[in-house]
Amino acid sequence: MATVTYDKATRIYPGADKPAVDQLDIAIEDGEFLVLVGPSGCGKSTSLRMLAGLEDVNGGAIRIGDRDVTHLPPKDRDIAMVFQNYALYPHMTVADNMGFALKIAGVPKAEIRQKVEDAARILDLTEYLGRKPKALSGGQRQRVAMGRAIVREPQVFLMDEPLSNLDAKLRVQTRTQIASLQRRLGITTVYVTHDQVEAMTMGDRVAVLKDGLLQQIDSPRNMYDRPANLFVAGFIGSPAMNLVEVPITDGGVKFGSDVVPVPREALTAAADKGDRTVTVGVRPEHFDVVERPEGRTDEPGGVAVTVNVVEELGADGYVYGTAEVGGERKDIVVRVNGRRVPEKGSVLHVVPRSGELHVFSTSSGERIGD
Numbered sequence: 001m002a003t004v005t006y007d008k009a010t011r012i013y014p015g016a017d018k019p020a021v022d023q024l025d026i027a028i029e030d031g032e033f034l035v036l037v038g039p040s041g042c043g044k045s046t047s048l049r050m051l052a053g054l055e056d057v058n059g060g061a062i063r064i065g066d067r068d069v070t071h072l073p074p075k076d077r078d079i080a081m082v083f084q085n086y087a088l089y090p091h092m093t094v095a096d097n098m099g100f101a102l103k104i105a106g107v108p109k110a111e112i113r114q115k116v117e118d119a120a121r122i123l124d125l126t127e128y129l130g131r132k133p134k135a136l137s138g139g140q141r142q143r144v145a146m147g148r149a150i151v152r153e154p155q156v157f158l159m160d161e162p163l164s165n166l167d168a169k170l171r172v173q174t175r176t177q178i179a180s181l182q183r184r185l186g187i188t189t190v191y192v193t194h195d196q197v198e199a200m201t202m203g204d205r206v207a208v209l210k211d212g213l214l215q216q217i218d219s220p221r222n223m224y225d226r227p228a229n230l231f232v233a234g235f236i237g238s239p240a241m242n243l244v245e246v247p248i249t250d251g252g253v254k255f256g257s258d259v260v261p262v263p264r265e266a267l268t269a270a271a272d273k274g275d276r277t278v279t280v281g282v283r284p285e286h287f288d289v290v291e292r293p294e295g296r297t298d299e300p301g302g303v304a305v306t307v308n309v310v311e312e313l314g315a316d317g318y319v320y321g322t323a324e325v326g327g328e329r330k331d332i333v334v335r336v337n338g339r340r341v342p343e344k345g346s347v348l349h350v351v352p353r354s355g356e357l358h359v360f361s362t363s364s365g366e367r368i369g370d
Protein backbone atom coordinates (compact mmCIF):
# COMPACT_ATOMS: atom_id res chain seq x y z
CA MET A 1 0.00 0.00 0.00
CA ALA A 2 1.10 3.60 -0.43
CA THR A 3 0.34 7.28 -0.09
CA VAL A 4 -0.29 9.40 -3.19
CA THR A 5 0.83 13.01 -3.49
CA TYR A 6 -0.05 15.60 -6.12
CA ASP A 7 2.54 18.34 -5.63
CA LYS A 8 1.39 21.39 -7.64
CA ALA A 9 0.73 19.00 -10.55
CA THR A 10 -0.24 20.84 -13.75
CA ARG A 11 -1.42 19.66 -17.16
CA ILE A 12 -1.67 22.01 -20.15
CA TYR A 13 -2.93 20.46 -23.37
CA PRO A 14 -1.12 21.53 -26.57
CA GLY A 15 -2.79 24.60 -28.05
CA ALA A 16 -4.75 25.35 -24.88
CA ASP A 17 -4.49 28.81 -23.33
CA LYS A 18 -5.08 27.65 -19.75
CA PRO A 19 -4.31 24.46 -17.79
CA ALA A 20 -6.75 21.56 -17.70
CA VAL A 21 -5.38 20.89 -14.20
CA ASP A 22 -3.81 23.86 -12.43
CA GLN A 23 -1.26 23.28 -9.62
CA LEU A 24 -3.19 20.45 -7.96
CA ASP A 25 -2.08 19.92 -4.35
CA ILE A 26 -3.51 16.80 -2.65
CA ALA A 27 -1.96 14.39 -0.13
CA ILE A 28 -3.81 11.05 -0.05
CA GLU A 29 -3.24 8.81 2.97
CA ASP A 30 -2.25 5.15 2.80
CA GLY A 31 -5.46 3.11 2.44
CA GLU A 32 -7.66 6.17 1.90
CA PHE A 33 -10.61 6.28 -0.52
CA LEU A 34 -10.46 9.71 -2.19
CA VAL A 35 -13.15 10.83 -4.64
CA LEU A 36 -12.48 13.50 -7.27
CA VAL A 37 -15.77 15.13 -8.25
CA GLY A 38 -16.88 18.05 -10.36
CA PRO A 39 -18.82 18.97 -13.53
CA SER A 40 -17.76 17.89 -17.01
CA GLY A 41 -14.47 19.49 -18.08
CA CYS A 42 -13.32 20.32 -14.54
CA GLY A 43 -10.09 18.27 -14.83
CA LYS A 44 -10.97 15.26 -12.66
CA SER A 45 -10.32 12.57 -15.29
CA THR A 46 -7.18 14.39 -16.43
CA SER A 47 -5.94 14.37 -12.80
CA LEU A 48 -6.51 10.61 -12.63
CA ARG A 49 -4.81 10.00 -15.97
CA MET A 50 -1.80 12.07 -14.83
CA LEU A 51 -1.50 9.73 -11.84
CA ALA A 52 -1.83 6.72 -14.14
CA GLY A 53 0.87 8.00 -16.52
CA LEU A 54 -1.59 8.37 -19.41
CA GLU A 55 -1.21 12.18 -19.50
CA ASP A 56 2.01 14.20 -19.32
CA VAL A 57 2.65 16.39 -16.29
CA ASN A 58 3.78 19.85 -17.45
CA GLY A 59 4.61 21.21 -14.01
CA GLY A 60 4.94 20.00 -10.43
CA ALA A 61 5.26 16.35 -9.42
CA ILE A 62 3.32 13.19 -8.56
CA ARG A 63 4.54 10.70 -5.95
CA ILE A 64 3.35 7.23 -5.02
CA GLY A 65 4.79 6.47 -1.60
CA ASP A 66 8.33 7.83 -1.62
CA ARG A 67 8.77 7.35 -5.38
CA ASP A 68 8.56 10.25 -7.81
CA VAL A 69 6.51 8.74 -10.66
CA THR A 70 5.97 12.02 -12.57
CA HIS A 71 7.68 10.77 -15.73
CA LEU A 72 7.53 6.98 -15.26
CA PRO A 73 5.57 4.90 -17.81
CA PRO A 74 2.26 3.42 -16.54
CA LYS A 75 3.62 -0.13 -16.25
CA ASP A 76 6.23 1.00 -13.70
CA ARG A 77 3.84 2.81 -11.37
CA ASP A 78 2.30 -0.23 -9.61
CA ILE A 79 -1.26 0.96 -10.18
CA ALA A 80 -4.38 -0.77 -11.53
CA MET A 81 -7.11 1.13 -13.35
CA VAL A 82 -10.83 0.37 -13.69
CA PHE A 83 -12.43 2.20 -16.62
CA GLN A 84 -15.98 3.26 -17.41
CA ASN A 85 -16.17 0.80 -20.32
CA TYR A 86 -15.17 -2.53 -18.81
CA ALA A 87 -12.55 -3.21 -21.58
CA LEU A 88 -12.88 -6.99 -21.29
CA TYR A 89 -11.61 -9.36 -23.99
CA PRO A 90 -14.79 -10.83 -25.52
CA HIS A 91 -13.13 -14.11 -26.65
CA MET A 92 -11.74 -14.90 -23.17
CA THR A 93 -13.52 -16.40 -20.17
CA VAL A 94 -13.96 -14.42 -16.97
CA ALA A 95 -11.05 -16.33 -15.40
CA ASP A 96 -8.77 -15.59 -18.37
CA ASN A 97 -9.76 -11.91 -18.37
CA MET A 98 -8.98 -11.59 -14.68
CA GLY A 99 -5.66 -13.38 -14.93
CA PHE A 100 -4.43 -11.96 -18.25
CA ALA A 101 -2.11 -9.28 -16.80
CA LEU A 102 -0.48 -11.89 -14.54
CA LYS A 103 -0.04 -14.26 -17.49
CA ILE A 104 1.72 -11.51 -19.49
CA ALA A 105 3.95 -10.86 -16.46
CA GLY A 106 5.02 -14.53 -16.47
CA VAL A 107 3.38 -15.53 -13.19
CA PRO A 108 3.07 -19.37 -12.81
CA LYS A 109 -0.30 -20.85 -13.81
CA ALA A 110 -1.05 -22.29 -10.37
CA GLU A 111 -0.47 -18.92 -8.72
CA ILE A 112 -2.65 -17.15 -11.31
CA ARG A 113 -5.46 -19.66 -10.71
CA GLN A 114 -5.25 -19.17 -6.94
CA LYS A 115 -5.32 -15.36 -7.16
CA VAL A 116 -8.22 -15.40 -9.65
CA GLU A 117 -10.24 -17.77 -7.44
CA ASP A 118 -9.57 -15.60 -4.36
CA ALA A 119 -10.68 -12.44 -6.17
CA ALA A 120 -13.74 -14.21 -7.62
CA ARG A 121 -14.75 -15.28 -4.10
CA ILE A 122 -14.52 -11.68 -2.85
CA LEU A 123 -16.60 -10.43 -5.80
CA ASP A 124 -19.17 -13.28 -5.91
CA LEU A 125 -17.97 -14.30 -9.37
CA THR A 126 -16.94 -17.92 -8.66
CA GLU A 127 -19.83 -19.46 -10.64
CA TYR A 128 -19.11 -17.22 -13.65
CA LEU A 129 -15.40 -17.96 -14.10
CA GLY A 130 -16.02 -20.16 -17.14
CA ARG A 131 -18.35 -17.73 -18.91
CA LYS A 132 -17.57 -15.20 -21.63
CA PRO A 133 -18.34 -11.48 -21.02
CA LYS A 134 -21.35 -11.50 -23.38
CA ALA A 135 -23.12 -13.91 -21.00
CA LEU A 136 -22.81 -11.45 -18.08
CA SER A 137 -24.87 -8.45 -16.98
CA GLY A 138 -23.36 -4.95 -16.87
CA GLY A 139 -22.84 -5.16 -13.11
CA GLN A 140 -21.11 -8.55 -13.40
CA ARG A 141 -18.81 -7.26 -16.16
CA GLN A 142 -17.83 -4.32 -13.96
CA ARG A 143 -17.01 -6.73 -11.13
CA VAL A 144 -14.81 -8.74 -13.54
CA ALA A 145 -12.97 -5.50 -14.43
CA MET A 146 -12.46 -4.92 -10.70
CA GLY A 147 -11.29 -8.51 -10.23
CA ARG A 148 -8.68 -7.97 -12.93
CA ALA A 149 -7.38 -5.00 -10.91
CA ILE A 150 -7.48 -6.88 -7.58
CA VAL A 151 -5.41 -9.89 -8.70
CA ARG A 152 -2.50 -7.59 -9.53
CA GLU A 153 -2.33 -6.46 -5.88
CA PRO A 154 -1.32 -2.91 -6.85
CA GLN A 155 -0.34 -0.12 -4.48
CA VAL A 156 -3.11 2.14 -5.81
CA PHE A 157 -6.51 1.57 -7.44
CA LEU A 158 -7.63 4.19 -9.98
CA MET A 159 -11.31 4.22 -10.97
CA ASP A 160 -12.65 6.44 -13.74
CA GLU A 161 -16.47 6.67 -13.51
CA PRO A 162 -16.80 2.88 -13.26
CA LEU A 163 -20.55 2.94 -12.55
CA SER A 164 -21.82 5.36 -15.19
CA ASN A 165 -22.83 2.56 -17.61
CA LEU A 166 -25.07 0.87 -15.01
CA ASP A 167 -28.76 1.54 -14.39
CA ALA A 168 -29.76 3.54 -11.29
CA LYS A 169 -30.61 0.63 -8.97
CA LEU A 170 -27.51 -1.36 -9.90
CA ARG A 171 -25.36 1.73 -9.50
CA VAL A 172 -26.47 2.13 -5.86
CA GLN A 173 -25.86 -1.57 -5.18
CA THR A 174 -22.43 -1.63 -6.87
CA ARG A 175 -21.13 1.54 -5.20
CA THR A 176 -21.85 -0.09 -1.82
CA GLN A 177 -19.91 -3.18 -2.92
CA ILE A 178 -16.93 -1.09 -4.14
CA ALA A 179 -16.77 0.94 -0.92
CA SER A 180 -16.94 -2.13 1.34
CA LEU A 181 -14.43 -4.01 -0.84
CA GLN A 182 -11.96 -1.12 -0.67
CA ARG A 183 -12.23 -1.00 3.12
CA ARG A 184 -11.62 -4.74 3.32
CA LEU A 185 -8.59 -4.66 1.01
CA GLY A 186 -7.22 -1.39 2.43
CA ILE A 187 -5.77 -0.34 -0.93
CA THR A 188 -5.36 3.41 -1.55
CA THR A 189 -8.05 4.35 -4.08
CA VAL A 190 -8.60 7.44 -6.23
CA TYR A 191 -12.10 7.45 -7.72
CA VAL A 192 -13.47 9.89 -10.31
CA THR A 193 -17.17 10.66 -10.70
CA HIS A 194 -19.43 13.53 -11.80
CA ASP A 195 -22.17 12.25 -9.46
CA GLN A 196 -21.94 14.11 -6.16
CA VAL A 197 -24.25 11.61 -4.39
CA GLU A 198 -21.78 8.88 -5.34
CA ALA A 199 -18.93 11.02 -4.05
CA MET A 200 -20.63 11.74 -0.71
CA THR A 201 -21.60 8.12 -0.04
CA MET A 202 -18.31 6.44 -1.02
CA GLY A 203 -15.34 8.65 -0.17
CA ASP A 204 -13.37 8.99 3.06
CA ARG A 205 -12.63 12.44 1.64
CA VAL A 206 -13.99 14.32 -1.36
CA ALA A 207 -12.05 16.76 -3.57
CA VAL A 208 -14.19 19.17 -5.62
CA LEU A 209 -12.65 20.55 -8.83
CA LYS A 210 -13.80 23.36 -11.08
CA ASP A 211 -11.97 24.59 -14.21
CA GLY A 212 -8.87 22.63 -13.21
CA LEU A 213 -8.66 24.23 -9.76
CA LEU A 214 -9.19 22.47 -6.45
CA GLN A 215 -12.10 24.17 -4.66
CA GLN A 216 -12.22 22.16 -1.44
CA ILE A 217 -11.05 18.83 -0.02
CA ASP A 218 -12.74 17.49 3.10
CA SER A 219 -14.81 14.68 4.59
CA PRO A 220 -18.30 14.37 3.06
CA ARG A 221 -19.93 15.57 6.30
CA ASN A 222 -17.71 18.66 6.68
CA MET A 223 -18.15 19.54 3.02
CA TYR A 224 -21.94 19.38 3.37
CA ASP A 225 -21.94 21.37 6.63
CA ARG A 226 -19.24 23.93 5.75
CA PRO A 227 -18.84 24.43 1.98
CA ALA A 228 -15.85 26.68 1.32
CA ASN A 229 -17.45 28.77 -1.43
CA LEU A 230 -20.57 29.30 -3.52
CA PHE A 231 -19.56 26.73 -6.13
CA VAL A 232 -19.14 23.91 -3.59
CA ALA A 233 -22.33 25.00 -1.79
CA GLY A 234 -24.34 24.74 -5.00
CA PHE A 235 -22.68 21.54 -6.22
CA ILE A 236 -22.71 19.36 -3.09
CA GLY A 237 -26.13 18.24 -1.88
CA SER A 238 -29.21 16.88 -3.63
CA PRO A 239 -31.43 18.82 -4.07
CA ALA A 240 -28.96 21.68 -4.19
CA MET A 241 -28.63 24.37 -1.53
CA ASN A 242 -30.80 27.45 -2.05
CA LEU A 243 -28.50 30.45 -2.68
CA VAL A 244 -30.07 33.89 -2.38
CA GLU A 245 -28.52 37.37 -2.37
CA VAL A 246 -30.07 39.36 0.49
CA PRO A 247 -29.47 42.82 1.97
CA ILE A 248 -27.61 43.22 5.26
CA THR A 249 -29.61 44.83 8.07
CA ASP A 250 -29.12 45.42 11.79
CA GLY A 251 -28.30 42.12 13.48
CA GLY A 252 -28.80 39.93 10.44
CA VAL A 253 -30.13 39.74 6.89
CA LYS A 254 -33.53 40.64 5.44
CA PHE A 255 -35.15 37.43 4.28
CA GLY A 256 -38.62 38.20 2.95
CA SER A 257 -40.58 39.96 5.72
CA ASP A 258 -38.27 38.68 8.46
CA VAL A 259 -34.82 39.59 9.74
CA VAL A 260 -32.81 36.39 10.18
CA PRO A 261 -29.86 36.57 12.59
CA VAL A 262 -26.42 35.68 11.17
CA PRO A 263 -23.06 35.65 12.96
CA ARG A 264 -21.74 39.15 13.70
CA GLU A 265 -18.34 38.25 12.22
CA ALA A 266 -20.02 37.48 8.87
CA LEU A 267 -21.56 40.94 8.75
CA THR A 268 -18.24 42.53 9.73
CA ALA A 269 -16.36 40.56 7.04
CA ALA A 270 -18.92 41.63 4.41
CA ALA A 271 -18.67 45.27 5.51
CA ASP A 272 -14.86 45.12 5.30
CA LYS A 273 -15.20 44.06 1.65
CA GLY A 274 -17.64 46.92 1.01
CA ASP A 275 -20.57 44.52 0.38
CA ARG A 276 -24.07 45.75 1.17
CA THR A 277 -25.48 42.31 0.51
CA VAL A 278 -24.39 38.78 1.28
CA THR A 279 -25.35 35.53 -0.40
CA VAL A 280 -27.11 33.26 2.04
CA GLY A 281 -27.30 29.49 1.57
CA VAL A 282 -30.12 27.39 3.02
CA ARG A 283 -30.43 23.63 2.61
CA PRO A 284 -33.98 22.47 1.65
CA GLU A 285 -34.28 20.69 5.02
CA HIS A 286 -33.38 23.84 6.96
CA PHE A 287 -36.57 25.78 6.23
CA ASP A 288 -39.36 25.81 8.81
CA VAL A 289 -42.90 26.04 7.43
CA VAL A 290 -44.86 28.81 9.17
CA GLU A 291 -48.46 27.84 9.82
CA ARG A 292 -51.24 30.45 9.95
CA PRO A 293 -52.70 30.49 13.49
CA GLU A 294 -56.27 29.19 13.84
CA GLY A 295 -58.86 31.90 13.18
CA ARG A 296 -56.32 34.38 11.72
CA THR A 297 -56.60 35.59 8.14
CA ASP A 298 -53.45 37.74 7.96
CA GLU A 299 -50.25 36.50 6.35
CA PRO A 300 -48.16 34.35 8.73
CA GLY A 301 -44.82 36.01 7.86
CA GLY A 302 -41.64 34.50 6.44
CA VAL A 303 -41.12 34.11 2.70
CA ALA A 304 -44.13 33.28 0.56
CA VAL A 305 -43.24 30.41 -1.78
CA THR A 306 -45.61 29.65 -4.65
CA VAL A 307 -45.62 25.88 -5.15
CA ASN A 308 -44.84 24.87 -8.76
CA VAL A 309 -43.88 21.19 -8.45
CA VAL A 310 -44.07 18.68 -5.59
CA GLU A 311 -41.81 15.61 -5.50
CA GLU A 312 -43.30 12.95 -3.25
CA LEU A 313 -40.65 10.47 -2.10
CA GLY A 314 -42.63 8.69 0.62
CA ALA A 315 -40.97 9.72 3.88
CA ASP A 316 -40.13 13.18 2.51
CA GLY A 317 -41.50 15.58 -0.03
CA TYR A 318 -39.70 18.36 -1.88
CA VAL A 319 -41.47 21.54 -2.91
CA TYR A 320 -40.03 23.37 -5.92
CA GLY A 321 -41.42 26.89 -5.97
CA THR A 322 -40.72 30.56 -6.58
CA ALA A 323 -40.51 33.40 -4.09
CA GLU A 324 -39.61 37.09 -4.05
CA VAL A 325 -36.44 37.53 -2.00
CA GLY A 326 -34.23 40.62 -2.05
CA GLY A 327 -36.43 42.21 -4.72
CA GLU A 328 -36.01 39.31 -7.20
CA ARG A 329 -38.00 36.21 -8.11
CA LYS A 330 -36.00 33.18 -6.99
CA ASP A 331 -36.41 29.41 -7.33
CA ILE A 332 -36.66 27.85 -3.87
CA VAL A 333 -36.60 24.18 -2.84
CA VAL A 334 -38.10 23.20 0.54
CA ARG A 335 -38.24 19.78 2.17
CA VAL A 336 -41.66 19.08 3.71
CA ASN A 337 -43.34 16.24 5.58
CA GLY A 338 -44.03 13.46 3.06
CA ARG A 339 -47.47 12.90 4.62
CA ARG A 340 -48.49 16.58 4.43
CA VAL A 341 -47.41 17.88 1.04
CA PRO A 342 -48.97 21.12 -0.23
CA GLU A 343 -50.95 21.31 -3.45
CA LYS A 344 -49.53 22.76 -6.66
CA GLY A 345 -50.40 26.44 -6.96
CA SER A 346 -50.73 26.93 -3.20
CA VAL A 347 -48.54 29.32 -1.18
CA LEU A 348 -46.19 28.09 1.51
CA HIS A 349 -44.66 30.46 4.07
CA VAL A 350 -41.16 29.47 5.16
CA VAL A 351 -38.43 30.83 7.42
CA PRO A 352 -34.79 29.66 7.37
CA ARG A 353 -33.41 28.38 10.68
CA SER A 354 -30.89 30.99 11.81
CA GLY A 355 -28.35 28.47 13.15
CA GLU A 356 -28.30 26.61 9.82
CA LEU A 357 -27.53 29.53 7.50
CA HIS A 358 -24.40 29.57 5.32
CA VAL A 359 -23.10 33.06 4.57
CA PHE A 360 -20.92 33.86 1.54
CA SER A 361 -19.37 37.06 0.27
CA THR A 362 -21.34 38.23 -2.75
CA SER A 363 -18.23 39.75 -4.33
CA SER A 364 -15.72 36.89 -3.85
CA GLY A 365 -18.03 33.89 -3.38
CA GLU A 366 -15.99 32.72 -0.37
CA ARG A 367 -17.55 31.53 2.87
CA ILE A 368 -17.41 34.19 5.59
CA GLY A 369 -18.05 34.47 9.27
CA ASP A 370 -17.06 31.06 10.63
